[in-house]
Amino acid sequence: MNRDMPASPKTRQPDPGSNEPAASLTAEEYTLFAQIGRARRIEPGERLFRRGDLGTTMYVIAQGEVDLDFGDDLIAKRLGPREFFGELGLLIGDHARSADAVAASPGMLLELSQQEFDQLVDRDPALLAHFLRRAIMRVVLNEQNLIGRLRRRNLDLQTALDTLRATTHRLNQTEELTRTDELTGLCNRRGFQLHLQQRRRNDVLAGRGLLLIDCDRFKGINDEHGHLVGDRVLQGVANILRSAAGPDDVACRLGGDEFCLLVKAETPGDVLRMAEFVIATAHALHEMQPSPPQIATLSVGACLISPEHHWDDWYALADAALYRAKRLGGNRVEWQDAALAPA
Numbered sequence: 001m002n003r004d005m006p007a008s009p010k011t012r013q014p015d016p017g018s019n020e021p022a023a024s025l026t027a028e029e030y031t032l033f034a035q036i037g038r039a040r041r042i043e044p045g046e047r048l049f050r051r052g053d054l055g056t057t058m059y060v061i062a063q064g065e066v067d068l069d070f071g072d073d074l075i076a077k078r079l080g081p082r083e084f085f086g087e088l089g090l091l092i093g094d095h096a097r098s099a100d101a102v103a104a105s106p107g108m109l110l111e112l113s114q115q116e117f118d119q120l121v122d123r124d125p126a127l128l129a130h131f132l133r134r135a136i137m138r139v140v141l142n143e144q145n146l147i148g149r150l151r152r153r154n155l156d157l158q159t160a161l162d163t164l165r166a167t168t169h170r171l172n173q174t175e176e177l178t179r180t181d182e183l184t185g186l187c188n189r190r191g192f193q194l195h196l197q198q199r200r201r202n203d204v205l206a207g208r209g210l211l212l213i214d215c216d217r218f219k220g221i222n223d224e225h226g227h228l229v230g231d232r233v234l235q236g237v238a239n240i241l242r243s244a245a246g247p248d249d250v251a252c253r254l255g256g257d258e259f260c261l262l263v264k265a266e267t268p269g270d271v272l273r274m275a276e277f278v279i280a281t282a283h284a285l286h287e288m289q290p291s292p293p294q295i296a297t298l299s300v301g302a303c304l305i306s307p308e309h310h311w312d313d314w315y316a317l318a319d320a321a322l323y324r325a326k327r328l329g330g331n332r333v334e335w336q337d338a339a340l341a342p343a
Contacts, residue, residue, distance in 0.1 A: 023083045023138060025060060029131050030082050033060050036119045037110030042066075048086075048101040048109075055089035055097050057113050064107015068099040074149065078104060087135050090117055181253040183231055184238035192252040192260070196311060205307040208262055209271030212318035213237070213278065215257035215296040216330035229292040233257075236295040240281050244274060257296075260318070268304060268335060275300045275333040283331055297331035 025033060037060060049055055051071055061083050068077045068085060079085060088095040090112060120128045179191030199205050215237060222230040234257060241251040241261055250262040265271045278300060285295040301322025305314045321336035
């Protein structure tokens with residue numbers, strides 16, 4: 001037996017909640033290993049090997065403790081007297097270590113390389129065969145436990161991803177609500193501005209016209225029939241704009257009874273045709289004279305937009321035309337050219 005080797009160190013008990021087999025030698029095995037193994041003193045913090053290192057040596061703890069850190073959020077282990085580690089390096093040869101091994105306290109190790117292993121085979125093959133069966137079973141169970149932990153981790157990750165998707169969906173819905181007018185379902189002023197910003201970034205504002213739309217005598221409808229009827233009138237206007245808008249057009253309720261429609265148009269005639277459709281549809285529905293009213297006649301101010309100017313410039317042009325339409329009695333469209341001063 002090598003000098004300084006304790007004859008019978010106490011066996012450390014495995015974790016009661018663990019399914020892993022104990023990595024401990026029996027008294028007979030330890031005696032045999034102590035006769036063959038090379039003694040090595042260790043100091044606290046001394047690193048025996050790193051994860052990924054190739055190794056061919058097995059270790060048995062004679063005194064002290066050693067920490068095994070497997071990384072990747074796996075549970076670390078602390079081994080004590082009579083426990084062994086690194087056996088795959090001995091059994092397989094040049095095996096990549098699966099953990100960092102660091103001394104946790106002063107102690108003594110037994111090192112066994114292939115040469116010592118061959119001596120164990122010659123000395124007591126039956127005892128060694130019993131040890132190998134347990135060691136292999138431990139490796140298999142450790143792999144099964146690792147697979148189970150990885151499956152649980154994957155399940156946790158899938159649950160986290162599902163939660164993230166649900167949260168993202170709710171955030172998208174919330175963002176959509178902040179861009180949408182609750183009463184009419186059209187985009188609101190904020191949503192319209194975001195559309196303009198995106199189109200400006202994509203350089204697709206050229207060839208567009210703006211219709212600024214207002215309900216005629218809307219205050220009188222609210223005063224005579226109440227706000228619920230007024231809301232239905234606004235929803236009726238929204239339905240007309242929705243039916244008029246093409247796939248590249250944007251309909252918006254700016255607030256109150258004021259709406260706008262950004263339409264694809266190359267000439268003033270294209271804009272005016274769209275405006276006339278909106279005016280004529282509202283007028284035809286209004287002439288049906290339901291009581292209470294479902295729609296109001298509309299006034300529209302129209303202009304072409306130019307990408308080099310901003311929303312305030314286009315709005316000022318269309319608003320000047322809208323003011324003129326309302327001043328002339330409503331139920332009509334007026335055009336405002338950027339080159340002309342408001343009448």
